[in-house]
Amino acid sequence: MNEYCRWASKELVPTKDPGQPEFHQAVEEVLESVAPVLDAHSEYRQARILERLVEPERVIMFRVPWVDDRGEIQVNRGFRVQMNSAIGPYKGGLRLHPSVNLSIIKFLAFEQVFKNALTTLPMGGAKGGSDFNPKGKSDNEVMRFCQSFMTELYRHIGPDTDVPAGDIGVGGREIGYLWGQYKRLRNEFTGALTGKGTAWGGSLIRPEATGYGVVYIATEYLATKGESLEGKTCLVSGSGNVAQYTVEKLLDLGAKPVTLSDSSGYIYDESGITREKLAFVMRLKNVMRGRISEYVSKYPEAVYQEADPTLGYNPLWSHPADCAFPSATQNEINDRDAAHMLREGVHLVAEGANMPTTPGAIENLADGGAVIIPAKAANAGGVAVSGLEMSQNSMRIAWTREEVDARLQGIMKEIFTTITVAAERYGLENDLIAGANIAGFLKVANAMMDQGVV
Numbered sequence: 001m002n003e004y005c006r007w008a009s010k011e012l013v014p015t016k017d018p019g020q021p022e023f024h025q026a027v028e029e030v031l032e033s034v035a036p037v038l039d040a041h042s043e044y045r046q047a048r049i050l051e052r053l054v055e056p057e058r059v060i061m062f063r064v065p066w067v068d069d070r071g072e073i074q075v076n077r078g079f080r081v082q083m084n085s086a087i088g089p090y091k092g093g094l095r096l097h098p099s100v101n102l103s104i105i106k107f108l109a110f111e112q113v114f115k116n117a118l119t120t121l122p123m124g125g126a127k128g129g130s131d132f133n134p135k136g137k138s139d140n141e142v143m144r145f146c147q148s149f150m151t152e153l154y155r156h157i158g159p160d161t162d163v164p165a166g167d168i169g170v171g172g173r174e175i176g177y178l179w180g181q182y183k184r185l186r187n188e189f190t191g192a193l194t195g196k197g198t199a200w201g202g203s204l205i206r207p208e209a210t211g212y213g214v215v216y217i218a219t220e221y222l223a224t225k226g227e228s229l230e231g232k233t234c235l236v237s238g239s240g241n242v243a244q245y246t247v248e249k250l251l252d253l254g255a256k257p258v259t260l261s262d263s264s265g266y267i268y269d270e271s272g273i274t275r276e277k278l279a280f281v282m283r284l285k286n287v288m289r290g291r292i293s294e295y296v297s298k299y300p301e302a303v304y305q306e307a308d309p310t311l312g313y314n315p316l317w318s319h320p321a322d323c324a325f326p327s328a329t330q331n332e333i334n335d336r337d338a339a340h341m342l343r344e345g346v347h348l349v350a351e352g353a354n355m356p357t358t359p360g361a362i363e364n365l366a367d368g369g370a371v372i373i374p375a376k377a378a379n380a381g382g383v384a385v386s387g388l389e390m391s392q393n394s395m396r397i398a399w400t401r402e403e404v405d406a407r408l409q410g411i412m413k414e415i416f417t418t419i420t421v422a423a424e425r426y427g428l429e430n431d432l433i434a435g436a437n438i439a440g441f442l443k444v445a446n447a448m449m450d451q452g453v454v
């Protein structure tokens, strides 16, 4: 890393934003990659592009009071970080999870800027959410929370300003409640949120898009080695939206997924998670809102292991496999997990979750010859189809499933080419993390240069 990038990531950001480790980690990863670009182009430095990129255009934090089913008042904190709008209206998901804080939302918003730039669609980057925990809440409680959250957020969003979507803890149910309240407050039927139901403006394939996209881009990479997913054993973490549709597409392409998890533990099904078993998981998670441990009651050939934070590694990553698809949360693969993966034969990690691999794990995997397709590229299919939902809303039409899926495949193919070419241009073949960071950075930085000091 050059002096300028080192200063920005090790001094400027930590001094200005103390206590935001996830944000520091995300910034450092990008700045490390773009150092050769800044060496070659002093104009970005003169225009203070880095200093501007790490400073959100706007941070909104607000109180979210709501009344639970016992009549007691609860108070949560809401966030929306509008990071960068150089190439389009702000776009990025909303996360509802007790771990949510400003550092996590800023890291996600920062990542989103570069990810959205890679999609080929005109979208700036933002992220939001709340420390509200949807687990164990009734539908009515979730609705009252969402209505209160939107009662503040609606002032800051809109189809040409900022278009939120789902993320951890925000699926179809939550988007419905949020959008209902937005429509009531604005008295407008517009595409101000994506991930909507198909009867009221949603796009077909949006629920599937992130998981499908991860598998499509993995296929693109494997094709360059003359390989396919057919017959490959795959480790998948999480059991939410991204994990479910990753498994579905892996099965379509003849792979054998063997693991799934939630925050309580994971299941290992050596015989493979079949379509029937996946249908059970979808019902369990999306309708019954149950725990992954229930998989082994239904399918006793599988084993369940409870999460044990004292272990220092996640045994999910210690099973023999060819490919890994982390699809739960940030920093879920550490350096010990990376060593176990290499030992067990994993040579491709396609990141469904955002920043799932720690810096130490990235280093270990790369040293061991494994390739990582970073989240910015690998999980960009979700926001890409959200962009397609915005286009359909603007045109007031609805494309067929086949049309959206074909566009998604085309976008994932183009992203793979873009990041590969960017990596090669700077002599970093096989470093797809650098390729994604460089390509995303160049698009945003050039737009910022064009638009002057704003």
Ligand code: NDP
Pocket: 097, 099, 166, 167, 168, 169, 170, 171, 210, 238, 239, 240, 241, 242, 243, 261, 262, 263, 264, 327, 328, 329, 330, 352, 353, 354, 379, 380, 382, 383
């Ligand atoms: P969901 O809420 O649908 O599922 C999240 C899954 O991950 C659940 O199984 C959850 O378990 C598990 N999980 C969440 N937090 C933790 C944690 N701290 N430790 C262990 N397990 C955890 O979310 P998504 O599938 O939508 O999101 C998963 C990842 O993909 C996130 O990193 C998200 O940012 C990313 N992503 C999602 C996109 C989308 O379109 N949905 C788009 C791009 C990226 P539990 O239920 O026990 O909490």
